[in-house]
Amino acid sequence: MDAQTCLEKLRYVGVLNFATVGLDGTPQVRCISAIHYTPDTLYFFTARGKEFCRELLRDGRVQILAFTRYKEMIRVSAKAVPVPRAEQKKYIDRIFAEQPYLSNVYPGDTRKIGVVFAAGDLQIEYFDLGVRPIFRACYTIGSGKRKLRGYRITDRCIRCGKCLRVCPQQCIQAGDPYHIQQAHCLHCGSCFENCPVQAVERRT
Amino acid sequence: MDAQTCLEKLRYVGVLNFATVGLDGTPQVRCISAIHYTPDTLYFFTARGKEFCRELLRDGRVQILAFTRYKEMIRVSAKAVPVPRAEQKKYIDRIFAEQPYLSNVYPGDTRKIGVVFAAGDLQIEYFDLGVRPIFRACYTIGSGKRKLRGYRITDRCIRCGKCLRVCPQQCIQAGDPYHIQQAHCLHCGSCFENCPVQAVERRT
Numbered sequence: 001m002d003a004q005t006c007l008e009k010l011r012y013v014g015v016l017n018f019a020t021v022g023l024d025g026t027p028q029v030r031c032i033s034a035i036h037y038t039p040d041t042l043y044f045f046t047a048r049g050k051e052f053c054r055e056l057l058r059d060g061r062v063q064i065l066a067f068t069r070y071k072e073m074i075r076v077s078a079k080a081v082p083v084p085r086a087e088q089k090k091y092i093d094r095i096f097a098e099q100p101y102l103s104n105v106y107p108g109d110t111r112k113i114g115v116v117f118a119a120g121d122l123q124i125e126y127f128d129l130g131v132r133p134i135f136r137a138c139y140t141i142g143s144g145k146r147k148l149r150g151y152r153i154t155d156r157c158i159r160c161g162k163c164l165r166v167c168p169q170q171c172i173q174a175g176d177p178y179h180i181q182q183a184h185c186l187h188c189g190s191c192f193e194n195c196p197v198q199a200v201e202r203r204t
Numbered sequence: 205m206d207a208q209t210c211l212e213k214l215r216y217v218g219v220l221n222f223a224t225v226g227l228d229g230t231p232q233v234r235c236i237s238a239i240h241y242t243p244d245t246l247y248f249f250t251a252r253g254k255e256f257c258r259e260l261l262r263d264g265r266v267q268i269l270a271f272t273r274y275k276e277m278i279r280v281s282a283k284a285v286p287v288p289r290a291e292q293k294k295y296i297d298r299i300f301a302e303q304p305y306l307s308n309v310y311p312g313d314t315r316k317i318g319v320v321f322a323a324g325d326l327q328i329e330y331f332d333l334g335v336r337p338i339f340r341a342c343y344t345i346g347s348g349k350r351k352l353r354g355y356r357i358t359d360r361c362i363r364c365g366k367c368l369r370v371c372p373q374q375c376i377q378a379g380d381p382y383h384i385q386q387a388h389c390l391h392c393g394s395c396f397e398n399c400p401v402q403a404v405e406r407r408t
Binding site: 015017019020021023025026027028029030031047048049050051061062063065067073075077101104105106107110111113114129130132134149151166167168169186187188189190192193204 | 219221223224225227229230231232233234235251252253254255265266267269271277279281305308309310311314315317318333334336338353355370371372373390391392393394396397408
């Protein structure tokens with residue numbers, strides 16, 4: 001798996017879930033398929049009157065989620081900014097050419113109410129619950145930052161082996177200290193809760 | 205369409221998208237299929253160590269989104285609270301019985317790291333872009349609140365007809381004042397932007 005394969009998989013899924021934080025602080029998520037893909041940027045269309053547009057203009061932070069036919073989750077964190085005014089028409093027309101159904105929704109000139117945002121500098125999380133052990137990985141595109149999540153075992157570890165026994169995925173390796181195989185970790189917190197000496201720390 | 209049919213459709217989709225606001229204020233969304241449905245409540249499973257769980261415990265506000273095979277979007281806004289401690293085991297076991305794959309992810313006793321949340325008092329938005337004109341509706345279950353979105357035309361309307369001409373869905377009816385058929389409105393903002401006397405107001 002790699003960043004480009006993840007983007008290709010998003011393209012195959014087609015209809016993606018775009019989450020933002022609402023103007024009133026509530027979680028917001030909606031389906032979007034009006035997307036044009038390049039190797040480093042997702043361009044997507046919305047209309048200026050939608051709350052989604054106002055949320056993006058205020059903040060720009062968006063998380064994009066897809067679930068593939070192969071039961072993989074792909075999640076992209078990015079900052080979305082409107083494409084420069086002079087290029088709006090070009091990108092709107094490109095997205096409408098790639099997704100003909102859009103011309104039924106916004107016929108003729110009415111597409112002019114649209115605005116195209118660009119999401120580059122991507123952090124991509126890949127998560128597959130369908131393999132055993134489960135598999136996760138994190139990739140970046142551009143200057144996207146890799147946010148550490150989950151847990152780590154510190155030098156306070158007394159090598160009692162409790163964490164290994166309670167791990168649903170058996171993803172902890174004995175050693176000094178014991179070690180979490182991050183690629184196979186659910187982030188469920190079993191090791192964190194059960195360590196008798198609090199040797200397990202959150203990475204976030 | 206009605207609230208119960210929407211819930212049934214969610215159940216058929218199976219894997220839903222759950223959005224929350226992250227501990228750092230960022231939008232967060234992930235796929236969840238560990239769900240038990242009753243006519244008025246969605247029960248869902250997560251693990252105590254996940255950020256998702258901490259986000260819910262802090263705030264509880266969640267938005268749940270599905271895209272059906274028939275190209276409908278169904279979006280549920282709710283407040284999620286943990287099921288009482290004495291009932292956790294019952295709900296965990298029920299969800300694991302309904303979704304056998306969960307026992308591969310959390311084998312044996314390791315499911316004890318789980319916590320089941322209940323989301324009742326639902327606001328449900330139904331949105332179908334595949335019909336012409338598009339169709340949207342809003343339903344509630346329990347004491348879920350109906351949040352008004354989109355636009356309305358006020359008495360300042362001078363009946364010039366500009367809004368009707370720029371509406372992608374032709375969902376505005378002539379009258380005194382002109383009137384937006386809310387069931388067919390995209391919330392795109394064309395009428396709002398183009399009204400020469402600012403007679404169109406946001407409902408939000």
